[in-house]
Amino acid sequence: MRIKFILIAFCLFWLLLLVRIYYISIKSNTYYDEIAKQNAIKVEELAPSRGSILDINGKPLSVNKLGFSIGIAPQLSSSRNKKILDKEIDFLADNLPNLDRKKLKKTYIKRDSPYSHEYVKVIDFITYDDVIKQFSKISQRENLEIKAASKRYYPYKDLASHVIGYVAKANLKDVQEDEVAKLVGYIGRTGIEKYYNGVLQGQKGEKRTKVTAFNEEIEELDKRLPTSNDLRLSLDLELQQYISELFAGQSGAIIVMNVKNGKVLAAGSFPEYDLNQFVSGISHEEWTKLANDFNHPFTNKLINGLYPPGSIIKMGVGIAFMESNILTPYTNYYCTGSFELGGRNFRCWKHDGHGTVNLNRAIRESCDDYFYKGSLRVGIDMISPVLEQLGFAQKTNVDLPYEFVGSVPSRTWKMQKYQKSWYQGETLITSIGQGYFLVTPMQVARHTALLATGYGVTPHFVDSVDGLEIDYGQDETVFNEVQKRYLPTIRKAMYEVVNHPNGTGHRYINTKVKIAGKTGTAQVVGIPQGEKERMKESELEYFKRSHAWFTSYGPYKDPQYVVTVMVEHGGHGGAAAGSVVSKIYDKLLEKGYIKQ
Numbered sequence: 138m139r140i141k142f143i144l145i146a147f148c149l150f151w152l153l154l155l156v157r158i159y160y161i162s163i164k165s166n167t168y169y170d171e172i173a174k175q176n177a178i179k180v181e182e183l184a185p186s187r188g189s190i191l192d193i194n195g196k197p198l199s200v201n202k203l204g205f206s207i208g209i210a211p212q213l214s215s216s217r218n219k220k221i222l223d224k225e226i227d228f229l230a231d232n233l234p235n236l237d238r239k240k241l242k243k244t245y246i247k248r249d250s251p252y253s254h255e256y257v258k259v260i261d262f263i264t265y266d267d268v269i270k271q272f273s274k275i276s277q278r279e280n281l282e283i284k285a286a287s288k289r290y291y292p293y294k295d296l297a298s299h300v301i302g303y304v305a306k307a308n309l310k311d312v313q314e315d316e317v318a319k320l321v322g323y324i325g326r327t328g329i330e331k332y333y334n335g336v337l338q339g340q341k342g343e344k345r346t347k348v349t350a351f352n353e354e355i356e357e358l359d360k361r362l363p364t365s366n367d368l369r370l371s372l373d374l375e376l377q378q379y380i381s382e383l384f385a386g387q388s389g390a391i392i393v394m395n396v397k398n399g400k401v402l403a404a405g406s407f408p409e410y411d412l413n414q415f416v417s418g419i420s421h422e423e424w425t426k427l428a429n430d431f432n433h434p435f436t437n438k439l440i441n442g443l444y445p446p447g448s449i450i451k452m453g454v455g456i457a458f459m460e461s462n463i464l465t466p467y468t469n470y471y472c473t474g475s476f477e478l479g480g481r482n483f484r485c486w487k488h489d490g491h492g493t494v495n496l497n498r499a500i501r502e503s504c505d506d507y508f509y510k511g512s513l514r515v516g517i518d519m520i521s522p523v524l525e526q527l528g529f530a531q532k533t534n535v536d537l538p539y540e541f542v543g544s545v546p547s548r549t550w551k552m553q554k555y556q557k558s559w560y561q562g563e564t565l566i567t568s569i570g571q572g573y574f575l576v577t578p579m580q581v582a583r584h585t586a587l588l589a590t591g592y593g594v595t596p597h598f599v600d601s602v603d604g605l606e607i608d609y610g611q612d613e614t615v616f617n618e619v620q621k622r623y624l625p626t627i628r629k630a631m632y633e634v635v636n637h638p639n640g641t642g643h644r645y646i647n648t649k650v651k652i653a654g655k656t657g658t659a660q661v662v663g664i665p666q667g668e669k670e671r672m673k674e675s676e677l678e679y680f681k682r683s684h685a686w687f688t689s690y691g692p693y694k695d696p697q698y699v700v701t702v703m704v705e706h707g708g709h710g711g712a713a714a715g716s717v718v719s720k721i722y723d724k725l726l727e728k729g730y731i732k733q
Contacts, residue, residue: 177349178358183342184320185363186287190301190329192374193600198301199330201287204264208256210280214249225280232271233263256282261322291412297377299406299437300598302328303415317341329368329598331538336602339365371400371600379724380405383717388432388705390439390578393721396586396696399594399609402730406438440540440579444703446570447659448503449581449686452588452627454568455496457523459623461515466496466626472506483509483565500630503641503656505569512568513561520568521547527615529576533583535596543580546573571660582701585688587615589696591624631655632693642687645715650722650731654689656710682706685713691722697731
């Protein structure tokens with residue numbers, strides 16, 4: 138009887154279990170299937186398409202090349218799915234050009250995760266032409282996913298490379314700090330691409346859909362499209378190409394800027410480099426070649442090149458002399474060709490001397506001796522603050538990243554930097570733009586515009602964002618009233634630099650535009666005291682030759698544009714840069730930018 142009871146209980150237990158299994162798997166299927174179709178909301182982020190960079194006339198300088206990305210189904214890295222993975226990789230390699238099987242597999246394994254259900258992207262970008270013939274075959278394969286993609290492209294390769302900049306793949310830090318960079322996979326690294334990265338990459342969109350538990354889409358609930366912005370630069374592509382041709386084979390910088398609003402019409406840091414090689418990742422060999430180039434193609438010399446200004450600083454020093462009330466425009470010094478101080482000879486560039494010199498002639502003929510003797514009377518404590526007021530050792534606030542400020546030496550500066558006292562001889566060499574004095578070409582261009590007009594402008598490359606023009610305004614408070622009184626004297630001297638027979642730039646300027654300017658020869662190495670006759674620049678080894686400056690504005694009576702040229706190891710400023718400056722002004726006149 139006990140055994141029968143146990144058997145009955147055992148049979149009842151299994152019967153109830155079978156009934157329950159039947160109910161869950163069969164009878165409740167319809168109920169749970171309906172549940173699965175309800176309440177699940179899928180949120181998909183939509184990547185923005187990066188905005189284009191255009192020149193002033195709407196010609197593309199940086200655009201997106203359209204193509205596709207290809208992904209393989211996730212979680213195929215395991216040994217049991219290895220054959221499926223190999224099959225898909227073989228299919229891609231057989232049907233698409235220039236694909237490496239080993240590289241594709243390595244990429245897949247690196248990016249695959251057991252916790253992700255998203256397709257693993259093994260090809261970030263492949264061109265439209267390479268894919269379109271095989272598009273239908275790829276899209277029909279269950280384990281492959283093909284999506285529209287874009288890649289940054291620079292149609293003019295190295296033209297204005299330091300201004301435009303480039304984008305590159307986003308690293309871990311980038312994606313942690315920028316949710317859009319995480320979505321699009323790349324970010325601006327240099328130039329305009331970096332400075333305006335947030336504007337160009339825009340805002341991500343979002344798509345909300347109702348899906349089943351099996352991720353099957355039922356309906357679209359909401360969709361917000363991504364947005365991005367195009368930038369129009371003030372650069373003129375044709376003029377940019379022209380200055381690049383003029384500077385071919387040389388190292389240095391050129392800036393052509395509107396004196397009234399700071400818009401940069403053309404600017405180049407030379408040598409330049411092809412931006413496209415950085416978009417997908419530059420090879421080690423290419424990187425090494427560029428990095429080891431003694432002309433430093435990676436350095437944006439417009440804002441990161443620090444150079445002694447040489448004689449182009451003499452207008453600013455002259456203003457400091459006049460403001461001191463110690464000197465006047467009519468104070469004369471007699472230049473014999475050298476000045477002795479503390480047992481050392483401080484040479485003028487003209488071996489036989491200039492004779493009797495006032496401020497006008499000192500700037501016109503670039504007499505060093507005048508500035509030696511004047512600076513000794515006025516003192517560094519009056520000179521340095523004025524030079525800083527006029528924009529040196531200050532950022533220009535140009536719209537490029539990582540701008541350097543350079544240095545205007547002074548007692549305080551030297552003590553803070555080197556913990557050393559100031560010497561009178563350092564005052565002398567500072568007054569002619571040598572020694573510790575360092576500037577950028579962009580600072581020199583802004584300074585020249587300031588002298589031309591009397592008010593400050595902010596140099597900038599972006600003219601408008603999605604058609605909305607940017608106004609940077611003018612600063613009419615740079616000069617004080619005392620300094621303003623002496624601007625006509627400074628401008629007249631700059632005019633005579635180019636137009637007087639004894640001007641240092643007269644022999645080298647041949648343009649239809651009447652301009653004012655200043656030449657500068659900035660020494661790279663010192664001249665030994667025992668050397669009686671200075672060697673000619675052409676006789677020196679290339680990297681020991683002086684840097685050549687020529688900064689100018691024109692037309693003289695109605696200043697419209699600044700042209701600043703700096704030729705690394707070019708020797709004399711007028712000889713090295715005068716022809717380039719002349720041709721640029723003629724081009725501005727030809728294109729209608731300058732009105733006479």
